[in-house]
Amino acid sequence: MKPTPFTYHVPNTIDQAARILGSDPENSRVLAGGQSLVSMLNLRLVTVGNLIDINRIPGLDYVRVEAGGVIVGALARHNDVESSHEVRRALPLLTSALSHVAHSQIRNRGTIVGSLCHADPAAELPAVWLALDGELTAQSEGGTRTIRADEFFISSFTTTLEPNEVVTEVRFSGTTGATGWSFEEVTKRHGDFALAGVVTLVTLKNGAVSSARIVPFGVGSKPIRITSAEQQLLGVSASAIDDALLDQVAAAVSAAVDPANDIHASEEYRRHVAGVLTRRGLRRAIDDAQQRA
Ligand SMILES: Cc1cc2nc3c(=O)[nH]c(=O)nc-3n(C[C@H](O)[C@H](O)[C@H](O)COP(=O)(O)OP(=O)(O)OC[C@H]3O[C@@H](n4cnc5c(N)ncnc54)[C@H](O)[C@@H]3O)c2cc1C
Incomplete structure (x- = not known):
């Protein structure tokens, strides 16, 4: 399939791009790398009257x-x-x-x-x-x-x-002090979108968790912080974070996410994997934070 006809604009400045966009906002889209938008246009999942290609605007590639x-x-x-x-x-x-x-x-x-x-x-x-x-x-x-x-x-x-x-x-934003991190995801093939993934960040102060971030993705309509799970770690000494606590935090994440049931994976599978990745990711992030402390 081909896209529906549109006017192709090539502004030289951001002000020009904003002006063209502002002239017909509901019927216009910005084109950057085109790795998602072009296929959506070709499949007519998106139709536009104005395609505003910002690639010729100098100074935006820093x-x-x-x-x-x-x-x-x-x-x-x-x-x-x-x-x-x-x-x-x-x-x-x-x-x-x-x-x-x-x-x-x-x-x-x-x-x-x-x-x-x-x-x-x-x-x-x-x-x-x-x-x-x-x-x-x-x-x-x-x-x-x-x-x-x-x-x-x-x-x-x-x-x-x-x-x-x-x-x-x-x-x-940058991380401060003894902050460890992990990035975990499960995909069918390398380079695919995640069936489930979890980003974690753990900061230690005087050996105890002063801040924690647990952000699952691919298991809901948007990435979200699971603050109920994060809070279970706050104030706990890193050396006291045992399997039982990690299981409890992982269970809180599995319970909080809202995954889809589709041809790629079932809801139950994604929910389970979110918990497994949380547990694995937190262990890595805590070890990383301890090394940086
Ligand atoms: C085979 C394949 C596999 C892929 N796998 C993955 C994957 O595993 N993980 C992943 O995250 N992505 C994946 N993608 C998607 C892709 O990497 C990104 O979505 C893409 O790079 C988005 O950036 P872009 O510059 O190409 O955006 P475009 O396609 O140009 O635009 C995407 C959207 O963002 C808007 N937009 C872009 N720039 C601006 C701006 N400056 N201001 C306002 N709106 C803007 C556009 O209007 C459009 O709605 C895959 C794509 C392909 C083709």
Whole structure:
């Protein structure tokens, strides 16, 4: 199938892009790497009157590490970030997660911002961004605003980004002190979307857990923090975190997620795997944090 006819716009500046978008927001889409949008247009899952290709806008392909966090422009490709030594040093969790996104050819074109805006519930980066307290900058004709990761995702493929807004930059916050991490997912083949995945972050202070993040993905309509599970770890000495406590936390995650039952996997399987990955991921994150302490 081919897309329905559209007008192809190639703005040279973000202001121009925002102006074109603002002239007919409900009938326009931004094109970045095209790794999701082009197939959706071809399948007519999405139809547009205006396709706004931002690839010719200079200066949007930056990747910077600042204060331990990572700042990525709207045209930085997955591979730009994955291959950055500075990013690997600052946020190895992000580098590790990127290696699970599709295949190298797709990561050569696909952008970090595009992955977040696409908001596939089984995608890796939205969960990492949420776990790392991310935020992004969105621009419209009316100005710019900041949207936090925890207020961005509404449901599958739906976000709080307004149709007249173009995202210019996304930020992943740095971790502090003795913070360990893990990225776990189960896929049918390497490079597939996750059947279930879990991102964890654990920070230790004086040997006890001062902060924990548990963010499953692929097991609901969007990535979410399971705060009821996180709280069970707070204040507990790392050396006292035994199998019984990890089982309890994993059970809380399995109970909290809301997975789909589809041709790829059953709801029960995904729920079970979310718990298994939580348990495994937390053990790794705690060991990692202890080594950094
Ligand atoms: C075979 C295959 C396997 C894949 N496997 C995975 C996988 O395992 N995990 C995974 O996460 N993804 C996977 N993907 C999807 C893909 O990696 C990402 O969704 C894609 O890279 C998104 O970035 P993009 O730049 O290509 O976005 P595009 O396709 O250009 O756009 C995606 C959406 O984001 C919007 N958008 C993009 N940039 C902006 C912006 N600056 N401002 C406002 N809106 C914007 C577009 O309008 C569109 O709605 C796979 C894709 C393919 C083809």
